[in-house]
Amino acid sequence: MSLDKVMNAESVAIIGASKNETKRGFQAIRTLLDGNYEGIIYPVNPKEKSILGLKCYSRVSAIEDPVDLALITTPAPTIPAVLEDCGKKEVSGAVIIAGGFGEMGSEGKRLEEEIVRVARENHIRIIGPNTSGMMNLRDQMNLVGLREVPRGDIALLSQSGNMALTIMTEAKLKSLKGFSYYVGVGNEADIRFHEYLEFFREDKVTHAILMYVEGMREGRKFLQEAHKTSLKKPIILLKSGRSSTGKRSAGSHTGALAGMSVVAKTAFQRSGIIVVENSDELFPVAETLSSLPPIRNNKIAILADGGGHATIAADVLTDLGVQIPELSEKTRERLRELLPRSAAVINPIDVAGGTDSDPTVFADCADIILKDPEVGGLLIVGLFGGYGIRFAESLSLMEEDAAHRMGKMVRKRKKPIVFHSLYTSAKPHALHLLRYYGIPVYDSLDIACKCVSALAERGTYLHRYHFKTNFTFHWRAKAKHEGNQIIRSARKEGRSALLEHEAKKLLHLHGAPASKDRLARTPDEAVSIAKRMKRNVVLKIVSPDILHKSDAKGVRLNLGTEDEIRAAFDEIIENAKAFRPDADIRGILVAPMARKGLEVIVGTKYDDQFGPVIMYGLGGIMVEVIKDISTRVLPISPVFAKTMIGETKSAPILEGIRGEAPYDKRTLKSVLLMCSELIESYPDIQEMDLNPVIVHEQGVSIVDARIILKPEGKQH
Structure with missing residues (x-):
């Protein structure tokens, strides 16, 4: 079912409406009225005749006109009956605030299954339960109760109300960006993450999707939709629950699967998602990707008014995998003509006081640098925005002029500029102008660098996209009759x-x-x-x-x-x-007896969230000790097979060390691809363990093989 009537509801019933100002059923109505919600509001409470001037109804089915969406604020045990009544009115969706479902153990899980059953029988889509609510900022449909949430083009999906509040507050205080929608996903009992992606992919107002995830029920479908969506719009994701304690905490909150495994991270990145590790990076990266063009060639220039910041930025960006190329001689010559003799015109560029009396030199330098074909984007670090504060007030107008010029420059060159400034807390107008043009400004040099690396990562993904990475299996595509016979014989026994x-x-x-x-x-x-x-x-x-x-x-x-x-x-x-x-x-x-060679392991297993995955690493008796492995969600392409082999710590051994001849990586890669084909051909396979696989100078020997089948009836 389309989510349009749920996300863009033209009428909302507030079930559990109340005159008590501390109750959610009162706050929701007041927020909708104060926000000038464009739709119709129907309070529902059998004990009241009117609330805040609106006629109150005894139940949803008693409302005369159509109802698109129900906000249900009543306790968990009442929900099945409420949904039955909503079904009589053909309500399209329900936002269920109450907790006490799958996150609370077996009894709660049974209740959650019951509300899903009732909802599906009545064609109702559920947001939640255990959700903080949802907002459509375009239509001012605020079913959360937060006030003064900035409107914009970022869709926010979060399984934590507090994280959502943090992100919205950061946007309000530090940015000119805002939100198109917010959805508290909650337990993901009915509407799943991948369905929200599908909706936002086609939404014309939304330009980026920001996600805080604790658990995910249908990982492979999510990857498939993320793959399609990230080609059109950036997706930024923070996944909590990496530690064992974090997993327990996430599980107690949402009742969903948790844990940021290596499998999950590589799968997310492969689908084009920008994964962040720290909560303070989440909104800045979303702000940057929704505002600026990506860096097409993974190469960045750094422009600074001090050597320290330039050096730190260069180190951080290098650690993040972003290249800092040499500038062309023509670029360096033009910079020498503009800057003092003491300036460093290599990359990073240090103006060495060349902007102290005239901050417009920043714009002059930026124009020269962005014209260099080797430069994909620019990071400016240091004091910009504070020259009028530190040196002379008259310099503020020059900074504002430079901000105007650089804002237009980004649009003209289609290359991004990201700023780090020591003066963001002073809120100078020049920095406000940069943000007006979509150029983000950060007081943290590390966050500014992370945003640059996200622009480079997105540019690389879009440039290297290949249709074989869409996580779709063509089951039994190359299955052999004899192979099926082997499996059937085992099943028969x-x-x-x-x-x-x-x-x-x-x-x-x-x-x-x-x-x-x-x-x-x-x-x-x-x-x-x-x-x-x-x-x-x-x-x-x-x-x-x-x-x-x-x-x-x-x-x-x-x-x-x-x-x-x-x-x-x-x-x-x-x-x-x-x-x-x-x-x-x-x-x-x-x-x-196998010939001597390098022992590696190749295996597959069935991941609860993402389905079949493949693992490669150093094998033999050392596999459990060293744990030098690489993983990918299946199927894989030749490019990913090669990448898996190359990203392990033991990869240099394959090149030959201390005068030894190199090992046969080409045949090893074919073994990984064969495993991908095998799993695609036989959905009966639960797990496959090839260990050891001995790699020789020429050829590979699979010495031991173990294949475990899925339980009968669970082949798909």
Whole structure:
């Protein structure tokens, strides 16, 4: 169902309306009246005849005219009956303020499921429950109660009312920007984050989407909608719950999944979302991205009136991955003509007192710098805005002139300028003019740098966008008949995992370089198979009841002679029976001893929020200790497979160290892509573990493979 009648309601019923000024049912009506809400307000309370001059109704179904939206302020146990009554009036949406639902345990969860069931039966969309409310600032539909919230072009989604209040207060005090909508998402029981993105993507008033997220119910759908939305509008997100304590706190508030895993962060960034780590960065980054063009080439120039700020800015931006290029000789020559001999005209540029008597020199320098083709944007740091305060009042007019010129310059050059100023608290008019032109000004140098890096990150994403990164699976696109047979056979036996030789056969069907193992049921068969392999072999127990072979002492390595093979065969069988007397032993797997190389691990699992994900890193016995891994939400493209390999700490080893030849990264990349294809082809697979995968100078060997199936009936 479209959210238009919910988000742009032309009539609102306040259920639980009250004459008590401390009650939400009174505050909502007063705020709507004071804000000149353009729609119709219907107070609902069977005990009152009128509230604040408005006729009061006993129930929603008694209202004569259509009702688009209901604000429900009554306690949680009353909500199902209230929604039933709203259904009789064909109300499109309900904002449920009350807590006491999924965030409060099993009883609350049952009540939440009940209100969702009732709402869906009556075609009502729910915001919340456990929400602070919602606002449509364009139509002055304020269902939160906050006063003097600035209007603008930023949509705010938050699972914390206090965080929303903080962000709105910051906008009011420090910016000329404001909000198109605010939604307190609450428990996300019905309307999900991805549905809000879809709505805001098409909303003409909204130019950026700012999000504070504690938990998310449908992560993959969110990624898919974020991918589409971020191509049109920037999305800025702060995800709380990174620590174990934070997860508990988030869970107690929203009742939703929490935790900022590596999987989540890389997935968000891959979908074009700008992820911030600190709460004080959230609004500034949104303000910047909604006001300025992105940096197209990840290259920034720094203009300063002091060496200290310039050096710090250069360090911070470099740490954030933004390049600070050399300026062209033509640019440097023009700056030399303008600035004192002591000025530094490399990048960063230090005016060395060249602006003390004439701050318009900032605009002259900015014009020269932005004309340089190597420069994608400009960060100006230092005293601008304070020259009239520090030196002479007459300089204020010059600063204002420079602000006008630079504001027009951004529009003309389509390159951003971001300001850091020590004088923001003094509120000089020059800084107000910069903000009027959409140039943000910050008193924190670190935040200014973060905003610059966000502009560069967005520019890079838009420039490198590729349609294969939309998080969409084409299930069974390359499934093999034999592969389906292997899985069906395991299902028929009631097994939740493939046996190792079955897993490797499945891998072989998709071109994977898995070792060519054979199943032996007697010592004689094992000897015969080993002879055909013409090298030393490995013996492994094969049993659906023994998933971890090493725990059962079910593996023997580097066996060469017939006697060694026969003895190892009998020993492994005895060990398995001692470990699990009732084990169903299918035989012994005979595998060729792998050549030496670098051991890595490749695996997939099913993430609760985002679905199938893939992991790559240093493998063997070191995987649990070093934990040098890279993860991505599946499916992946060749570009992302290459990136995963390259971003691990162990990546330099693949290039060859101390005179060793480099390892075969090309084939390793193909293994990652094969895993992506395999998961896309067989939705039955819950988890896959290839460890170790041995990378050689030429080629790769998958030595061990484990594939676990999803519970029956949960393949999708």
